[in-house]
Amino acid sequence: MKKKKKAKEPCSKKIKFTEEEVIARLKKHFPSPKTELNYKNPFELIIAVLLSAQTTDIKVNEATKILFKKYPTPEKLAKADIEDLYEILRPINYYRKKAQYIKDVAKYIVEEFKGKIPDTIEELVKLPGIGRKSASVILVNGFHKPAIVVDTHVKRVSKRLGLTCHNDPEKVEKDLAEFFSKENWIYISNALVLFGRYICKARKPLCKECHLNDICPYPEKNL
Secondary structure (H helix, E strand, O other): OOOOOOOOOHHHOOOOOOHHHHHHHHHHHOOOOOOOOOOOOHHHHHHHHHHOOOOOHHHHHHHHHHHHHHOOOHHHHHOOOHHHHHHHHOOOOOHHHHHHHHHHHHHHHHHHOOOOOOOOHHHHOOOOOOOHHHHHHHHHHHOOOOOOOOOHHHHHHHHHHOOOOOOOHHHHHHHHHHHOOHHHHHHHHHHHHHHHHHOOOOOOOOHHHOOOHHHOOOOOOOO
16 A cells, blocks of 8 residues: 655645645546647647747647748758748747747757757756746656646645745745655646646636635635
8 A cells, every 4th residue: 555645844834635635636627637738749849838938828829830830840940031930920929039049949959959859857958948947848748757847827826735835936846846756746747737727826716616625725715
């Protein structure tokens, strides 16, 4: 029989639930969570993640449908005319800056990685515009490798559940890594993003519909 993982006590706040309880309840909302960005391979995911900053996934998916058809490989994107990229990405926020980013990323992959897509967090963060959060999204979804994604949704949910009291993403990541078993990092990364996006919203969280409601210590529930 598998021994239950002992609950951690971050910032002197005692957690009154186990990892298994949190995951079981999250699965009632999102049994098989995955990123809402459309992609066919890790390269496409890298580009989609870069484009997704401060833009909806819907807008990104509309643009990448055209982009990936015309520039399906790092080699082709690296040689793309920047004005053409501007035109394709125009509906996306900060499209000029992002057009340059994706062109630079493609060039970096071709020149530094010989066209091979890096699959470690240490290599991914070397790519222009890719930080630790984005690298984790790519590892989890593109390579099915364990990592913990900490975006604004995950940070908010983690604080409300009492899993962390930090604002710094790396400290939040550390707290989550200590509470959740590594075998569950892929699941909780995608589940917590969607949970924060659709249930535990910044404003007017759907507490009445939340399956974690009765174990959540958040004092300002929307009931």
